[in-house]
Amino acid sequence: MKLSTKLLTYFPTPYFLDMSHVGLDITPSSVKYIELTKESGHLKINKFGSQKLANQISFDDSLVNNKDLQDALTQIQKTQKISFVEVSIPEVKSYLYTTDVPAGDDSGMRANIEMHLEENVPLTLAEAIFEYFPIRADKKTGMVTVAVSVVPYQIVRDYTILLEKSGMTPISFLIENQALSRAVINYDDSSAYLLVQISDKRTILSIVSDHALQFTSSVSIGSADFTDGLMREYCISKEEAEKMKTDPLYENVDLDNNKVFAGMINGLSAIKDETQRVIVYWQSFQDKLKSSGETSGAMIKKIILSGHDSLLPGLREYFSTSLNVEVEVANVWQNVLDLKDTVPDIKFNDSLDFATVIGLALPKHRY
Amino acid sequence: MLYLLTEEQKKKVLQEYRMRLIIVALISLSFVGVVAVVSIIPSKVLVSTHEKILKLQEKNVGGNSSVGADELSKKLADISNTASFLSPLGKTFSNLDIFSHLEKKAGDMTTIRQFQINHFDENVSVQLSGVSKNRDSLIKFINTLKQDPAFTGASFPYNSLARQDNLDFTLNLLVNVEKLKI
Numbered sequence: 001m002k003l004s005t006k007l008l009t010y011f012p013t014p015y016f017l018d019m020s021h022v023g024l025d026i027t028p029s030s031v032k033y034i035e036l037t038k039e040s041g042h043l044k045i046n047k048f049g050s051q052k053l054a055n056q057i058s059f060d061d062s063l064v065n066n067k068d069l070q071d072a073l074t075q076i077q078k079t080q081k082i083s084f085v086e087v088s089i090p091e092v093k094s095y096l097y098t099t100d101v102p103a104g105d106d107s108g109m110r111a112n113i114e115m116h117l118e119e120n121v122p123l124t125l126a127e128a129i130f131e132y133f134p135i136r137a138d139k140k141t142g143m144v145t146v147a148v149s150v151v152p153y154q155i156v157r158d159y160t161i162l163l164e165k166s167g168m169t170p171i172s173f174l175i176e177n178q179a180l181s182r183a184v185i186n187y188d189d190s191s192a193y194l195l196v197q198i199s200d201k202r203t204i205l206s207i208v209s210d211h212a213l214q215f216t217s218s219v220s221i222g223s224a225d226f227t228d229g230l231m232r233e234y235c236i237s238k239e240e241a242e243k244m245k246t247d248p249l250y251e252n253v254d255l256d257n258n259k260v261f262a263g264m265i266n267g268l269s270a271i272k273d274e275t276q277r278v279i280v281y282w283q284s285f286q287d288k289l290k291s292s293g294e295t296s297g298a299m300i301k302k303i304i305l306s307g308h309d310s311l312l313p314g315l316r317e318y319f320s321t322s323l324n325v326e327v328e329v330a331n332v333w334q335n336v337l338d339l340k341d342t343v344p345d346i347k348f349n350d351s352l353d354f355a356t357v358i359g360l361a362l363p364k365h366r367y
Numbered sequence: 368m369l370y371l372l373t374e375e376q377k378k379k380v381l382q383e384y385r386m387r388l389i390i391v392a393l394i395s396l397s398f399v400g401v402v403a404v405v406s407i408i409p410s411k412v413l414v415s416t417h418e419k420i421l422k423l424q425e426k427n428v429g430g431n432s433s434v435g436a437d438e439l440s441k442k443l444a445d446i447s448n449t450a451s452f453l454s455p456l457g458k459t460f461s462n463l464d465i466f467s468h469l470e471k472k473a474g475d476m477t478t479i480r481q482f483q484i485n486h487f488d489e490n491v492s493v494q495l496s497g498v499s500k501n502r503d504s505l506i507k508f509i510n511t512l513k514q515d516p517a518f519t520g521a522s523f524p525y526n527s528l529a530r531q532d533n534l535d536f537t538l539n540l541l542v543n544v545e546k547l548k549i
């Protein structure tokens with residue numbers, strides 16, 4: 001244990017000064033929140049929940065005047081007495097790229113990124129807010145490879161206004177798959193992982209290597225499409241289809257895993273194809289780096305599935321057989337608590353939907 | 368880390384943090400102050416009491432010396448009395464008892480003017496001086512002392528017998544404590 005960590009265990013920062021924050025994940029259908037607090041040097045869940053939105057929201061529209069979202073946020077603030085929040089920015093509204101900049105201090109590297117920003121994203125410098133994360137440094141050339149996250153200024157401003165109207169102060173924004181990677185990858189692990197997050201309407205694919213999100217892609221197929229597939233295949237109601245996906249003992253349908261899987265194969269196959277493309281892209285990119293002698297080349301070590309539909313019968317096997325890569329379902333608690341010692345208050349299948357918000361709620365000093 | 372915030376928002380969060388830092392610093396200083404005051408109070412009370420006592424003593428000694436001397440004498444008398452009680456002899460006989468014993472032996476014709484008791488090792492000696500009306504009364508007093516088992520070492524002060532009347536004498540006697548008890 002580092003000396004600073006030991007000191008912080010016995011002499012923690014005063015709660016008032018710590019400005020402890022709550023993770024807040026705004027999705028099209030709900031707002032999830034979770035607060036992690038430190039107790040005897042270990043993290044524990046202090047509060048968590050999910051507020052359903054009266055109507056689904058679209059991130060293509062301006063959210064600043066969205067009454068349903070405003071009501072949901074106000075409701076959460078009133079019931080949970082939340083002051084500071086770290087909020088997710090939807091992947092579809094953000095841009096990500098890697099670039100090489102001359103090594104130097106923060107302002108020098110920022111100035112260099114600003115100079116080339118418009119070459120990499122469809123935004124002017126005035127319209128954009130960006131942050132960068134150093135990945136690796138090349139001592140020979142004096143260059144540093146950085147991952148740059150860019151978000152339109154308007155989006156951040158709208159979110160800030162919306163949250164302040166609800167009585168909450170945003171202290172940070174994170175792109176949703178950046179937050180996801182914090183939760184599902186051990187913070188000591190710098191290997192390359194492909195994260196597959198299956199949400200309602202979309203599936204987001206992200207490659208995380210050297211602790212940085214380096215590539216992201218999404219498919220407009222999500223768990224709602226799997227439900228529709230089952231409804232069509234077996235002529236059942238939406239509720240029955242949902243139960244069929246999650247409850248292996250569901251009695252009204254002749255439950256054969258292969259049959260359940262067959263009902264969703266079209267959607268799953270599209271996701272599998274996109275995953276295949278991402279892996280091929282990454283491998284070829286790494287081969288190129290390796291041949292130029294820049295890096296040893298980080299191959300995808302594992303595919304990590306998150307979202308409650310990652311527990312669909314046969315899904316893991318389908319992905320691992322077709323892609324020839326090890327596949328596992330995410331353990332969203334690995335950077336929070338030890339499951340051998342503690343049973344979290346959130347059920348395992350529900351916790352898979354909380355992965356992003358857990359990543360947002362993790363203490364800042366770790367990153 | 369203030370990530371992806373607008374400049375205004377960053378300033379706002381930093382301002383909030385600084386405000387909290389000032390509040391925490393002020394609360395910490397107040398706490399230290401309260402602890403210091405609470406710790407100092409007993410010492411302060413003790414010192415001020417000592418100061419008052421010293422001032423009073425100074426006033427007594429410097430302002431009114433006769434009153435101070437009287438008080439001092441009184442105190443000394445008390446202390447002597449206490450000390451005599453604490454001495455091995457004093458447990459059974461006081462100096463006054465020895466004096467009363469000798470006074471009785473002296474009779475009406477002999478007066479004891481000075482009386483001093485000395486303790487050495489485990490013995491007690493008495494040095495007394497006085498005046499006797501005539502030779503007969505002095506010889507009678509000395510003979511009485513010689514016969515008294517409580518006293519030894521009584522010898523005739525021949526120099527004193529040179530005069531006819533009002534004979535001054537000085538005697539040194541050893542007190543036999545055991546016999547005195549009887």
